[in-house]
Amino acid sequence: MRLLPRNTLLERNTLLERNTLLERNTLLEVRDLEVSFQGMETVTVLSGISFSIKESETLALVGETGCGKSIVAHAIMNLLPPESRVKGNIEFRGKSLSEMNEKEMAKIRGREIAIIFQNPSLALNPVYSIGHQLVEPLCVHQKEKKKTALYRVALALKRMGFVNFSECMNYYPSWCSGGMNQRFLIAASTILNPALLIADEPSKGLDKKCITELEAELKNLKMESKSALLLISHDLGFVRRLADRIAVMYAGEIVELANSSSLFENPLHPYTRGLLNSLPEKGFIPIPGFSPPLNSLPSGCRFHPRCPLREKRCIRVHPEIKETGEKAVRCFLYP
């Protein structure tokens, strides 16, 4: 057998990997998801969201606060409040999640789909030590004995890079900074090797140093485990290095969906262009106006009041999403 030169081997491996990306199975499929809340008035929070995540893929859901991104995560996990009405289809590995009862859903949560919520210090119970809380999912889902579970947790913490992991197990959440708590949460969520990890605004409230550490953490996670990642964030810069594909949301609907590299090089939708312009690297150029409240949306295209390229048509008619190959965009500029 001839030994191939090293760079050819590398090329061949990446080519194989890329091919297998295309052939990978779809892990999560969301089709025409519509969520509305019944209160004094009915507010439609999500209108027709459709996307899919393949195994080991990272999809980022980007948008301003109030556009409904967290609600997508809650809808997948079936954690919406009782006054919500859900329409549409969410399928995980071919099984429909919206039709499952609570018992089956509880088996999937934590085991196959794990979620990391926004505020790390609030998500951890302040009266239990970190060790206790990390051991809980193992004991509940895999029925392990506490001693073996503790050992596994210690290994997981060591893998994450904590130097004094045995001491960390006895810490309480209030003793640690936000960044550390966030990493504990990630450890707790990934200990069962879930197939899909949903991270809901993991970088909120953290300073720059913690954000860089978090990025490194998530990158490690991607390479070591085979979990798919649904990353929800308002910061395009944060998801740039982590995501394979990015979906941009505005006022409850997806306006653009593309590969990470092509989104940054050639953004199609004017809102995406605006978001990119407001990044620090491009000079903090703002998008004029405010994102509309979900109970009084503009007519026609929801972005038209703030769009510099709007036409007469945009005020009257609501554009549908057009898919061309790997990209999708919701704008009349691309009929």
Place this chain on the structure above:
Amino acid sequence: MFSISLRADSISKIYGAGLLSEGRCVFQNVSFEIRPGETFGLTGPSGEGKSTLGRVIAGIEKPTYGTVYYEGSSLSKMKRTKYMAFRRKVQIMFQDPTGAFNPRKKIGSSVFDVLKLLKIPNIEHASKTKEMLITIGLSEEVLSRYPSQLSGGQLQRLAIGRILLLEPEYIILDEPTSALDVSVQAQILHMLKNVQTKKNIGYILISHDQAVIRFMSDTCGLLENRQLRIIE
């Protein structure tokens, strides 16, 4: 030349110093100066005392050693009338927009309180408020809303608007955009720059985000290991 600057002269802040304990030193021997219309950026690792330095400069907390001078006179030795004037001229805008307004009161009510404090005659209330709303870019409708019904960006604008009613000369911005989305951050930073040019206000901008500091400030100071190092 009559100096109208705000100057810190070798100020230090030590918490809990007493007979029994040495206390915790937040910063030592910090000196800098700022004039109206300029922006001084204060950055450094978080938790190191940038906010404390901002509060000492604003006169809310007293420095353990050293003096803060406003228009040439020392804060600790000022007469009451001059101190009240100083209190109006130097304001702080805090980090969290949701905590900036009393949740039980509508925005209009909070604004009305400030107008009453300034003893502005009733006839001028409407015009002053409208002028303020135009500067910050919001419509009159926000006055009848409760703080919980507004977004973070809008609340942050209203916080600046309320401060602007007092016609300050210096505003200390304590992490003004950390709690906001990246897209809203750009809007707020531009609004702050606009306000500065229009009203000739001096800013002390405290932030851990280097990009924001670089974008906004003329001079910059790094607070690290209890010392302030002026760069740029």
Place this chain on the structure above:
Amino acid sequence: MNQFDCTVNSCMKEADIEGFSEKKTESSNFEFPEETSYWIFQKHKGFQGLFNRIGAFLFILFVFMALFPSVFAPYAPEERFIPYEAPSEEHLLGTNDIGNDILSELAFGARISMTVGFMAALISTLIGTALGLCAGYFRGALDELLMGFTDVVLVIPKIPLIIVLGAFLRPSIWILISILGLLSWESTARVTRSKTLQLREAGYVKSAQCMGFSSYHIMKSDIFPNIIHILFPKFMLATASAMISEASLSFLGLGDVSMKSWGMMLSFAFSQGGFIRDMWWWYMPPGICITLCVLSIALIGFGLEAKEGEYFREGANTL
């Protein structure tokens, strides 16, 4: 990309943007909305809601009885009939030892019992709030002083003090109200103080201090409205507690003889032979009334628990 460069000024005026739903034309009436919202009642569902409603219904019934006793009472309470009568058609609850109709006494007694309860609770809540606010807001030496004073007052026993005073002064309703009110403000003061300590770190309080508002204004306008949701249940529970104390003291004979409260009725029932003669229609109704009244107040008090930070949230806006 060139088409998208916007100038700095264009992001300023929201009103400039065409078609934006928030744009308003110049409104002719420019008024400042001035109310501070004091609304604290929360809608509870299910079991809790049932408790609330029962409590509210009973309480309103008793207040009505206190305000308009003649609706419930067939005769005036001083009118004398044949004493020691059992319940009959003319006297639904019989008569007492001097011939007064018991039902009428009960109806008129509501007024006395509830007045004592409310006034004592009012005094204690006012004192407790004022002291707690000052201690929590100013901190330092004043805080230590006031909390030390609170501890001292906590130690003084109420009922023995009233017994001692009863020996020297003629027992009257005003002594009762004053002592009960002046000695039961400690827990209100402590709770107010801890809440004030927490609220004083809020952004809007610090901003108000920075802008130069006076301490009095800040306490009245920023801190007080945010502690009302704790004070109201405490007031209700203080009323209940004062009513029970008053009943106990009246039973011991230290109440005002000229004003017959429910406790006084019990006291007379005991001392004038109602227990011996097994006249359940005399000693049970006042006892039941006291119990029900206190229970209704307690149910309302528990039902008024308002959750922090959830004022006027519409469901969709929180997620």
